[in-house]
Amino acid sequence: MSKITITIDGKEVETQAGEYVLNAARANNIFIPAICYLTRCSPTLACRICLVEADGKQVYACNAKAKEGMNIVTTTENIEKERRAIMEVYDVNHPLQCGVCDQSGECELQNYTLEMGVDSQHYAIKDVPRPAKDWDHLHYDPGLCIVCERCVTACKDMIGDTSLKTVPRGSDPLDPQYKESMPKDAYAMWNKLNKSIIGLTSGGDMLDCTKCGECAAVCPVGALVDTHYIYTTNAWECEQIPATCGHCSAGCQIYYDVKHTSIESDEPKIYRVTNEWNYVSLCGAGRYGFDYQNKVEGKDEEAFSKAVEAFKKADTISFTSTITNEEALILQRLKEKYGYKLINEEARSFQKFLKDYSEISGQSLWGSDLEEVHHSDFVVSVGMAIKSDNPNARYALNNSMKMNKGAGLYFHPVKDPVIEGLGKNIVSIYHKPLQEEAVLYLLLDLFGDKEKLPKEIVEYLASFHSKVMETKKEVVKKKVTETVKVKKVDEESGEEIEVEEEKTKMVNETIEKEVEVDKNALFDIVGVPAKFSETLEKLLKKKEKFALMVGPDFYTHPNSKNLARLTALIEKYSPFKLVIVPPLTNSLGVALINELDEEKGSFTIGYNTKGDFTLSALGDGDLDMPAINQQEGTLTSVNKRVNPTNQAVPYRGYELNDIANALGLEAELTVDYTKELPVEKGFESKDFDELPNYWENDGTEVRGYVLNNMTVESKGDESVKPFGEETLEGQxxxxxxxxxxxxxxxxxxxxxxxxxxxxxxxxxxxxxxxxxxxxxxxxxxxxxxxxxxxxxxxxxxxxxxxxxxxxxxxxxxxxxxxxxxxxxxxxx
Amino acid sequence: MSNTEMFKDRNISEDYFLLDIEDYPTTPWEKFKRVVKRSFKGELFVGLWVVLREMIKFDIHTIQYPEEKLPIGPRYRAVHEMKRLWESGTERCIGCGLCEKICISNCIRMETRYDENQRKEVGEYSINLGRCIFCGYCAEVCPELAITHGGEYENASEQREHFILYEDMLTPIDDVLNKKQREFQGFGAITPHEDERLKKTPLAY
Known part of the structure; x- marks a missing residue:
């Protein structure tokens, strides 16, 4: 898209053609009030408070697209009147018990009421009973709800559950005199508000969704609150600790809201997790799974000396990917110094997959990220149970479809009603297990550039095509002439007589035709739904940006090498931008930092996994270790970003660094290793304290740094093996x-x-x-x-x-x- | 004469006179003379005599603390009280946490929860009197006139960290029923002409 210049309040602002005026203003630090608009989601037009004047005409900044030379005025006398009336309407029948509201001052209704200077009320309507509802992990109080529909929008456009909708409120109609006396937009907004309230799409009282809690996060008032949080603390009492979620490879930005546990105990406790919901959406694990810390009262010196002894005795360290980059580097240093074997099966298979991928692609990492998937309009997911393997990948898939009029294909053997529920533009294709290669061949066949692809592959793909005669039904318009008897009044006699008249009309007729069609055997092998080529043609209309996400099913696949090479070919010879989703939290970091071994030795130290001597952050090992929310460090995400995370709750025991120091490595803190992360693998030599963790107003992510995608020498061998016939049958x-x-x-x-x-x-x-x-x-x-x-x-x-x-x-x-x-x- | 000038004029009555104050001795000789003069004039015995005389007369004007106590002004800021509603006798505190926030010596802490009546309930409330500086901000900020300062100033204790709990401060229910709860007139109390200052919100009932 092209850059254009518009003027907002006399200030020249550069923006993209077609960007919403509101976003252009926000990116340039110009304030336009808005309640119902959510960045990355479609405009709702519920609040109408973002009224501005564009070239002399009143428009809504959230859905007016910027055009070259546009002149925007953010406030006029009339707009001010509208805004004040809108805020007065929002305050009608809104309870005044702000003191006990869980929003505790973080309230947009409160802010805008003060901003618009509402100090008296002119409107009134009889309230209807609005009882509070308990929806499992959410508490909804319609009495506080201003029906801005942000929850509905987030659930639909970002999450994809579409579990919330507006339902009738059952209130009396507005006093007709308001229609004349009120500002126009304020009346229209009130008219809509007065008719609706938030309810469940399912119709019943049971919320059936994937429980991410994003709706409660975006609620501008205290209407939707997490059940676990309700009335436990005021928001202002909590310290917000910027961190990175440690549960999956998405590496979402989160804040831990931390306060003392109780009157008696000063021990910090996490009360909830919040996020920058305009720029990142959490899943339920990130939002509600925060208290996994390993509570340790003090240093257990006896266990520590046993651990050091065990390390001296051991020849193998086995670990999981739920560790920071720094810890991974400590393990690697220990390996270099003492020759330990490092065992991490899931990261090793991922590492191998990446290596195989690099051989053809010529780069160490995939080229795209989930941010780019958000902006794509045709997204394909292969080889992962997307909703549970990486919820953010699912949000990206859904968001791209809802926002860019996109479409997508979801290949997986397990049927997934959540993906099917995203919309009919995402076609789920349930192939057989072990047939992932066939899926990739199908993608190459459908989207690959046949002129550039290696000849053998083109020939192999062509072998699946055959010409078949097919009877096709076709609808043809045909002219039919028929004689009809019409009653007519005879002009002379005045009597009714029957006259025969000829009438012609067009009739649709179905005829059967024998047509030669191209039959793609891959369709049957992969198991596409009926009439797939027609569906695909429809889906592909006006599509420009393609994204492919591949996931953990590939890495442990018996033919993972072939899959990696095929994936690289698709990235190279088709319009698809590629994202490879790492299997666990920091699998990518481990895969880059550690040299992993295949075979275990005789004595194993287990870190968060069973060993002859076990270090565990779960609290069940021989020596306790800190969990991710008790550590400083960095985590590497699917977006190839090295994100910093901070300590939310204290840890008083020994860390891996203490053991490393006892064994002869020297570092005061674990984060001293941050600047030593291997530069040759794409890391940067930056101190932990240098790493930022925020977003800019225009949505630019400023968190940690992005890994450098290193060039890998490729041998020019682009051969791939044909796919195996083998599948798994039975249960x-x-x-x-x-x-x-x-x-x-x-x-x-x-x-x-x-x-x-x-x-x-x-x-x-x-x-x-x-x-x-x-x-x-x-x-x-x-x-x-x-x-x-x-x-x-x-x-x-x-x-x-x-x-x-x-x-x-x-x-x-x-x-x-x-x-x-x-x-x-x-x-x- | 304006209102404030009235107070600046200290010559309230004719009976007032300025004390004749001797010059302060400067040389050592003058200082020595003053010591001798004061030592032999017997001022000490004058004082002793006055005490003895008043003791015999039994006309004592001091307060016999702790048997006797002076009444405390309504704005005196001693140990906090938690008030109840007159009509229902329920506690006024809604658990908004403003007192906790405003407390400059950070001595108030509270624990709240969601109760079975779908309301915010204060589970635990404590003021660390060892740290409290009795500034009165908590009473001033309280939107419900729930926390006030009372007249109870005797809070000596063996321990500095002496917590008082919500129950200790709460007006006993019997006192409310017998209309014995005293209302707070200090900061934060409703000013007499509040009604005239309010803008009325229209109601559709």
């Missing part, structure tokens, strides 16, 4: 967590109460003889375990899902790498 199980759960850390938190067990879809349970709560034994070629059946309405189809967040379940034992497996399941 299948899939290794994935429910939404809001990622690791034992999320499982430990009080607000995330997902049950662990074998997840079976509601529809399957209805037709089978399994019931929720049944005890079942699951046996695969790798092992067996016994657990209970949990009914899950967020999956569909016949594939069962086993979570990894419950470490007592030990579900990984049933799989040999790949996330799908065949299993036999029996009741016990």
């Amino acid at each position: 299948l199980i899939y290794l994935a967590n429910p939404v809001r759960q990622f690791t034992p850390f999320t499982h430990k938190t009080t607000n995330l109460d997902e049950k662990s067990g074998l997840y079976i879809s509601e529809e399957y349970l209805q037709k089978s003889d399994f019931n929720e709560g049944d005890s079942v034994r699951i046996t695969t070629d790798s092992g067996e375990l016994t657990t209970t059946v949990v009914c899950d309405n967020k999956i569909a189809g016949d594939i069962f899902v086993l979570p990894t967040f419950d470490k007592n379940l030990n579900s990984e034992a049933l799989f040999s790498g790949y996330r799908f497996n065949r299993a036999s399941i029996e009741k016990v």
